[in-house]
Amino acid sequence: MRIGFDAKRAFNNRTGLGNYSRFVLNALCQFAPQHTYLAYTPQVKKGLFDEFPTKDLRLPDFNNKLYGTWWRSYGIKKMLLNDNVQLFHGLSNELPNGLAQSGIKSVVTIHDLIFLRYPDLYPAIDRFFYRRKFKKACEEADVIVAVSEQTKRDIVNFYGTAPEKIRVVYQNCHEAFHEPKIFQALEPWKVSETCQKYTIHKPYVLSVGTIEARKNQLCLVKAFHEAQLEDADLVLIGGKTKYQQEIEAYISKHRLSDTVKILNGVPFADLPALYQSARVFAYPSFFEGFGIPIVEALHSGVPVVAATGSCLEEAGGTGGLYIEPNDVNTLAQTLRTIWNDEPLRKTLISEGKKHIKQFDAEKIAKELTEIYASLLK
Missing domain, CATH: 3.40.50.2000 (Glycogen Phosphorylase B;)
Structure with a gap:
């Protein structure tokens, strides 16, 4: 299988979503190395994820923040097709546009919907974009990965998503x-x-x-x-x-x-x-x-x-x-x-x-690759 990943957080965030993204990519590379994993990111901060194979790292043609933001949502599709990516996994609550029309299967990880439960904790501009991105990703993804049963319940309750579309896959902490x-x-x-x-x-x-x-x-x-x-x-x-x-x-x-x-x-x-x-x-x-x-x-x-x-x-x-x-x-x-x-x-x-x-990396790599394989039958 050739799997692409939204790896912006893996290469740019030290905690939270960055830790999750690095954990998933490391687990898959270690315990399911027979597949190809390509990491797409608009930029790279040195020292965060230097162990990831550079041959499998993909960046936009121009090192420009504004262009990188556009590329991550729209321009990436052309690169995914050129790389013969069969499935794309959005590791941080969102997906690029046009995957289904391009014949690329999709998985998105939703971490939480706290911005809907406690909106006062978030700036209005953040809530606006989160509402659009999260809901759109849940609607368009072929499978949603929830990091807990609580998050799965929230996706069902807030978005009306069919429970059978959601798989709970846990994560582990840093080794x-x-x-x-x-x-x-x-x-x-x-x-x-x-x-x-x-x-x-x-x-x-x-x-x-x-x-x-x-x-x-x-x-x-x-x-x-x-x-x-x-x-x-x-x-x-x-x-x-x-x-x-x-x-x-x-x-x-x-x-x-x-x-x-x-x-x-x-x-x-x-x-x-x-x-x-x-x-x-x-x-x-x-x-x-x-x-x-x-x-x-x-x-x-x-x-x-x-x-x-x-x-x-x-x-x-x-x-x-x-x-x-x-x-x-x-x-x-x-x-x-x-x-x-x-x-x-x-x-x-x-x-x-x-x-x-139950949070072992080998177990979680197996659960994720089974999801990918089920979509690519």
């Missing part, structure tokens, strides 16, 4: 999280150079994700304050938004600056050590498309407490405990339980390791 190394010590934060770098000198609850209202970190700070965990820190890692000011105001008012740390701009290379040294991972987000930070925590051997209401129970399975995202008291109680109950911690860690086997 850097897969093998905890020196952090098997009883007090890993003491032996981790990365923890020393960020002045973390106590056992800690970790939460990773953009510091924004949807991620609900203020609720976590309040619950941590109420839980009164013995000799513990709370470490929040993520990009900064205005919402962080609310959290900082609460920290200041309640004199928590010695125990609650907010770390912005943490490089990816430091994240595995920070996960693996944590005692508990907390993710009380109101809504997610999948919840990769939870998978990262489970790979790192860390028990999870997360929120109900979206897909986080799919991501964490029996490796976590789940609470209603607005319930500060129950979150505080759950933090205390996981923090203090060592047999429970060990059970959650063990169950989490079992749960994440």
Whole structure:
């Protein structure tokens, strides 16, 4: 099979859609190498995906941002035909125009429809384009890949798509999280150079994700304050938004600056050590498309407490405990339980390791190639 991919995110985005795109392409190249995979991108940032074979990389004729945007939606079709591409997979919620008329089968991955559930979190111009692109892709694709059962339900509910057109195919996190190394010590934060770098000198609850209202970190700070965990820190890692000011105001008012740390701009290379040294991972987000930070925590051997209401129970399975995202008291109680109950911690860690086997790259490569083959019969 000759498969083309919308690889803009793989070569230009460090997180989120970029991680997913790189994961899919790496999984297919490693576990289904008998097929040809061509990556189409309007530009390439060095250092993001240098391992991808350059012979299978396709760029537009002109290195111009405006032209690249047009090419990705319209001009790419000519190149796909010249490359004898049989099927095109849009890895980030959209497809180029005119695939069906050209005889090229199509698959699109839809990650979430959060912009429809929480429109106030998105600028009006973004909502306008997302509505057009996502709906059009769902209508025109031969098969839709949803990254969770939650996303599948949303596609059916918001767009009226036939459920049988949608296949749920999960994803895994970066392999850097897969093998905890020196952090098997009883007090890993003491032996981790990365923890020393960020002045973390106590056992800690970790939460990773953009510091924004949807991620609900203020609720976590309040619950941590109420839980009164013995000799513990709370470490929040993520990009900064205005919402962080609310959290900082609460920290200041309640004199928590010695125990609650907010770390912005943490490089990816430091994240595995920070996960693996944590005692508990907390993710009380109101809504997610999948919840990769939870998978990262489970790979790192860390028990999870997360929120109900979206897909986080799919991501964490029996490796976590789940609470209603607005319930500060129950979150505080759950933090205390996981923090203090060592047999429970060990059970959650063990169950989490079992749960994440369904996210193995080999399994996911098999599921995707079966979808492609079914369309090319």
